[in-house]
Amino acid sequence: MTNYREIAWQGLWKNNPGLVQLLGLCPLLAVTATVTNALGLGLATLIVLVGSNILVSLVREYVPKEIRIPVFVMIIAALVTCVQLLINAYAYGLYLSLGIFLPLIVTNCVIIGRAEAFASRNNVTSAAFDGLMMGVGFTAILVVLGGMRELLGQGTLFDGAELLLGDWASSLTIQVFNVDTPFLLAMLPPGAFIAMGLLIALKNVIDDKIEQRKPQQEAEIIARARITKVG
Amino acid sequence: MAFKIASSPHVSTSLQTNKVMQRVALCLIPGILAQVYFFGMGTLVQILIAVITCLSAEAAIMKLRNKSIKNALSDNxxxxxxxxxxxAIPPLTPWWMTVIGCFxxxxxxxxxxxxxxxxxxxxxxxxxxxxxxSFPLQMTNWVAPSELAANQVSITAAFAHIFELSTAGLDHFRIAVxxxxxxxxxxxxxxxxxxxMTSSESLQRNVFDGMTGVGWFWVNLAYLAGGLIMLKLKVxxxxxxxxxxxxxxxCSGIGFLLNPDTHASPMLHLFSGGTMLCAFFIATDPVTAATSTRGRLLFGAIIGVLIFVIRTYGxxxxxxxxxxxxxxxxxxxIDYYIRPRSYGHRAGN
Incomplete structure (x- = not known):
């Protein structure tokens, strides 16, 4: 299970936490109204995911099986608190706009799912790499969804990027087209659900096309725990 | 001997989908005429935009799904x-909103x-x-009925307004509207x-004529007439x-009897807004409604109660x-829990 290429492929595409496992739907749908928010939450999740995977992998030999879940949650909660304090200190505007969803990273199923399914069974380097790839896959979906919704909703991209990246980033905001009236549906949760459904449909179409193109080549199947609980 | 097995409601009909839909569209005409009379030509322009968009979208998606475009378009x-x-939308809604909605x-x-x-x-x-x-502002701006407006919305003015044209020659139409x-x-x-304010004070305003809204009473009456024709035609x-x-x-009767100051009269409920359009043309869509007889009564009652509750408290x-x-x-x-008695079985299941 130390095949890094396979881990990367699983995290970024085949077993993508957002598109395939449908984990962490709550932040996925709630904060993706703009690219900036999506990117901020995605990066925070990424950091926590890498950190928790490393720590869980380090302590996996010493934690009794019976109480492993509470221990993992404690580790994740500690990391989330660190990230929350960091964002509060260095990106206060983003801290305000992410609101409750920042501390709620603790309950993000992606993180506990990877800790349980991968990090607790693998060595530190592959666990860290898995956390990185899962985090990047999750962040990518957040950003794409945020881009779709922001573009449809208010016709901009990277609006409010200075909240995340500092004052220089305010020039990043792109006014793609000018709308007199924002398309509220795209900004509201129903729009997120519809956009998410379209993204999953798009992924399935691409998978079908790939499948059709090379029918003889059988993909190697890796047996891994799939967690389908939505959180 | 072969038994013809059909899904509920077990009534055979000679009407095909395209005929049913065609008759529904024809029975809408009295209501549309009343709406045009009271609220101007905007509705006709909206119908034009909506029909073009819906048919193109239907054709495009049938092509994507590799199905017969002709069949889909001819079922009406x-x-x-x-x-x-x-x-349903305000007559002077900008065209792009209609297009988004239809799509x-x-x-x-x-x-x-x-x-x-x-x-x-x-x-x-x-x-x-x-x-x-998505667009609460535009969707709550209805055209004033012709009796209250100085001049009726002409077809040119409606076009200018809906397509947001602002060339000099058309500007005065837009302002007039x-x-x-x-x-x-x-x-x-x-x-x-x-x-x-109490309900009787509100009814003194010029959008009301005593019992119901100016114009709306006749629009609803026209939809009621269209609906009765559909019943007669067994559509x-x-x-x-x-x-x-x-x-x-x-519901509104009980509310009005208990507290007439804060409730609309049954008359206002029945002959305002989209009540009749909903009762005969929208809720009766066979695809999305319940299928059994008792189920349909319950389905209708749910809609009626919800309309009253949302209008009054929502x-x-x-x-x-x-x-x-x-x-x-x-x-x-409703369909799951209310099943018609099968022939030869006891009541219940």
Whole structure:
């Protein structure tokens, strides 16, 4: 299970936490109204995911099986608190706009799912790499969804990027087209659900096309725990 | 001997889908005429935009799904959806909103769920809710009835306004129209009550003529007439419509008897907004309604009660679209729990 290429492929595409496992739907749908928010939450999740995977992998030999879940949650909660304090200190505007969803990273199923399914069974380097790839896959979906919704909703991209990246980033905001009236549906949760459904449909179409193109080549199947609980 | 097995409601009919839909569209004409008479030519322009958008979207998606475009267009269901959207939205809605609504109705609500016969929600009402949620400002600006406006909205003015043309020659049409949008009677009534006026004080305003809104009474009456023709032609069955109207009448009657100052009269409920359009044309959509006889009565009653509840206690002045969508969600459960007695079996299952 130390095949890094396979881990990367699983995290970024085949077993993508957002598109395939449908984990962490709550932040996925709630904060993706703009690219900036999506990117901020995605990066925070990424950091926590890498950190928790490393720590869980380090302590996996010493934690009794019976109480492993509470221990993992404690580790994740500690990391989330660190990230929350960091964002509060260095990106206060983003801290305000992410609101409750920042501390709620603790309950993000992606993180506990990877800790349980991968990090607790693998060595530190592959666990860290898995956390990185899962985090990047999750962040990518957040950003794409945020881009779709922001573009449809208010016709901009990277609006409010200075909240995340500092004052220089305010020039990043792109006014793609000018709308007199924002398309509220795209900004509201129903729009997120519809956009998410379209993204999953798009992924399935691409998978079908790939499948059709090379029918003889059988993909190697890796047996891994799939967690389908939505959180 | 072969038994013909059909799904409920076990009534054979000679009407094909395209004929049913065609008759529904024809029976909408009296209501449309009344709407044009009272609220100007905008409605006709909306119908034009909506029909073009819906038919193109239907054709495009059938092509994507590798199905026969001709069959889909000739069943007239997209046409009825288009007309229902066009009469439901304010007559001077900007064209791009109509296009978004129609596209959403056909592509997302109808075909992503499997096309005609498989959609859970009524496409026209889902589109209306989409527009209402997304563009609340434009969707609550109704045209003033012609009796209150200085001049009626002509076809040129409607075009200029809907397509947002601002060339010099057409500007005066737009200005002439801009002065004549106002809240609907139900909206006015709701705002007045929330400002502490009693219902009889609110009814003194010029959008009302005693009992109901100016113009709206006749529009609803025209839709009622169209609906009765449909009943006579056996295009629809009476249960859903009666369920809705009875539920509204009973609920608003009780409310009005108990506290006439804060409740609208049954008359205002029945002949305002989209009540009659909903009762005969929208809720009776065979795809999204319950199928058994008792189920249809219950389905209608749910819509009626929801209309009364949302209008009286909810945040929106007219509740037809939300009520229909909520009842659509209930329809599968109604069908599950209320099953008609099979021939040869005891009552129950």
């Amino acid at each position: 269901s997209a046409l009825v959806t288009a007309v229902l959207i066009a009469v 959403f109705a056909i592509v997302i609500v109808k075909h992503l769920y499997g096309g005609l016969g498989n959609n859970i929600f009524n496409p026209a009402m889902a589109a209306y809710v989409l527009l209402l949620v 801009d002065g004549h949008t106002m809240a609907t009677p139900l909206d006015t009534f709701k705002t007045d009550l929330s400002m502490g 629809i069955r009476w249960h859903i419509s009666v369920g809705i109207l009875m539920a509204i009448f009973v 945040g929106y002045p007219d509740a037809v679209a939300f009520a229909v969508l909520l009842a659509n969600m209930c329809a599968p459960f």
